[in-house]
Amino acid sequence: ETIYAVINGDDTDGEKIRQAGEILKAGGLVAFPTETVYGLGGDALNPDSSRKIYAAKGRPSDNPLIVHICRWEDIYRIADPVPEATQRLCEAFWPGPLTMILPKKDTVPDETTGGLDTVAVRFPSHPVAQRLIDAAGGFVAAPSANASGKPSPTMAEYVAEDMNGRIEMILDGGAVGIGLESTIVDLTGGEPTVLRPGYVTQEMLEKVLGDVAVDRTILDGTTAERPKAPGMKYRHYAPKGDLAIVEGEPEAVTEYINRLCAEAAAAGKKTGVIGTDETFSSYAADSVKTVGSRGDEEAIARSLYRILREFDDEEVEVMYSESFSTYGMGQAIMNRLLKAAGHRVITV
Ligand code: TXA
Numbered sequence: 640e641t642i643y644a645v646i647n648g649d650d651t652d653g654e655k656i657r658q659a660g661e662i663l664k665a666g667g668l669v670a671f672p673t674e675t676v677y678g679l680g681g682d683a684l685n686p687d688s689s690r691k692i693y694a695a696k697g698r699p700s701d702n703p704l705i706v707h708i709c710r711w712e713d714i715y716r717i718a719d720p721v722p723e724a725t726q727r728l729c730e731a732f733w734p735g736p737l738t739m740i741l742p743k744k745d746t747v748p749d750e751t752t753g754g755l756d757t758v759a760v761r762f763p764s765h766p767v768a769q770r771l772i773d774a775a776g777g778f779v780a781a782p783s784a785n786a787s788g789k790p791s792p793t794m795a796e797y798v799a800e801d802m803n804g805r806i807e808m809i810l811d812g813g814a815v816g817i818g819l820e821s822t823i824v825d826l827t828g829g830e831p832t833v834l835r836p837g838y839v840t841q842e843m844l845e846k847v848l849g850d851v852a853v854d855r856t857i858l859d860g861t862t863a864e865r866p867k868a869p870g871m872k873y874r875h876y877a878p879k880g881d882l883a884i885v886e887g888e889p890e891a892v893t894e895y896i897n898r899l900c901a902e903a904a905a906a907g908k909k910t911g912v913i914g915t916d917e918t919f920s921s922y923a924a925d926s927v928k929t930v931g932s933r934g935d936e937e938a939i940a941r942s943l944y945r946i947l948r949e950f951d952d953e954e955v956e957v958m959y960s961e962s963f964s965t966y967g968m969g970q971a972i973m974n975r976l977l978k979a980a981g982h983r984v985i986t987v
């Protein structure tokens with residue numbers, strides 16, 4: 640049975656985190672909070688642990704895992720060579736929601752990197768994550784702690800829904816702060832390239848590095864190119880029902896979404912709308928949710944996955960969402976929303 644341990648404030652002697660560290664050292668799996676989303680951790684240097692992670696998630700094993708560390712210097716134990724840009728990014732953004740792709744050392748098993756000769760490394764800022772990584776020996780492989788195909792968990796309750804009985808332990812550190820997965824930047828090619836947008840934006844990276852490229856597939860569903868982060872090709876973050884994004888002038892969008900919902904309701908479907916604090920009260924649907932105020936990107940990021948899960952729980956069949964700006968962190972928000980919608984966008 641999965642041990643469920645609440646950490647907020649009541650693990651002052653560190654006993655539960657020590658126990659979790661022992662489980663990881665012994666090859667078991669522990670879910671834990673990070674500042675982005677909950678992770679499903681295993682010993683990154685143990686190939687059996689990585690195999691167990693794929694099995695617990697129901698995830699294809701060609702999809703590489705991120706290795707989480709808790710000391711800057713430990714990067715040299717898993718990556719070589721470490722490019723000069725890495726140092727500058729560490730100083731600016733670590734610990735924090737940034738993952739770097741680097742050439743890997745042989746210490747990292749192929750099972751952890753899905754057979755790639757590169758490794759994804761992240762030093763999270765969440766104190767529970769840091770203490771757990773330390774207790775586990777310093778290297779924890781962790782994908783998001785959702786079952787494959789579900790939105791990443793922003794609360795331990797969601798981890799339990801997906802992982803109960805499949806892993807040894809869940810550490811509950813409360814709701815996460817950011818709500819979308821870390822920014823991934825590839826430093827193994829010529830120009831640094833964002834493979835997955837997140838809280839650390841292209842603009843923030845460019846202040847430190849100069850020009851930074853962005854993988855074209857991030858916002859463009861029509862390109863035939865394959866995403867460079869293997870995991871980005873899967874239809875992640877997908878709600879059970881059908882979701883489409885409606886974009887245009889605000890009033891026209893509200894009117895159009897209401898019309899589409901009325902049609903779906905007439906066809907006997909349960910309907911849902913993702914709106915904002917500003918538009919929330921203008922919608923007529925079975926379930927209307929707000930991501931927060933339109934200008935508050937951090938609130939939107941924090942609530943998006945929770946809302947998608949709530950629609951699943953309520954068995955909503957047809958959903959429409961407003962569209963959001965793609966500037967700054969909006970790039971990450973729209974990337975996840977477009978994927979959840981299978982890139983279905985209606986322009987009114
Ligand atoms: O915020 C996060 O990054 C969370 C928390 C738990 O740290 N983790 C997370 O892991 O989102 P996951 O496994 O759900 O997503 C990892 C992404 C995948 O898209 C994977 O393909 C990509 O990182 N990735 C990992 N290693 C890679 C590599 N060597 N080259 C290119 N992409 C890589």
Ligand code: MG
Pocket residue numbers: 782783791
């Ligand atoms: Mg994931």
